[in-house]
Amino acid sequence: MTIQAYQTLFESSIAFGMRKSLQSEQRTAEMHIKIEKLEEENYKLEIEIEHLSSDILDLLEKEKEAKAKGEEIHHGQCEEFVNKNNEILGMMKQVLEDLTPK
Secondary structure: OOHHHHHHHHHHHHHHHHHHHHHHHHHHHHHHHHHHHHHHHHHEEEHHHHHHHHHHHHHHHHHHHHHHHHHHHHHHHHOOOOOOOHHHHHHHHHHHHOOOOO
């Protein structure tokens, strides 16, 4: 090989190395941008998780309160029915006593 061939090979390898170096820097910059975007998206999703968790806890608390209120109403209605039943039973016993001969 002649010196000219070696010089051309050297220049070509320098150009190749520079291209690869620039490509690497460009990919690194793109990766940093992508990382920043993903971190921002992650932050937004974490905030959304906090809001949704708070909403879930609120709904569970409301459901618990509604259930307790429903049970209280049901218990009150049951007591009312028992009292009404006892009243009717007392009236029936009175009617039966009045109808039975003495």
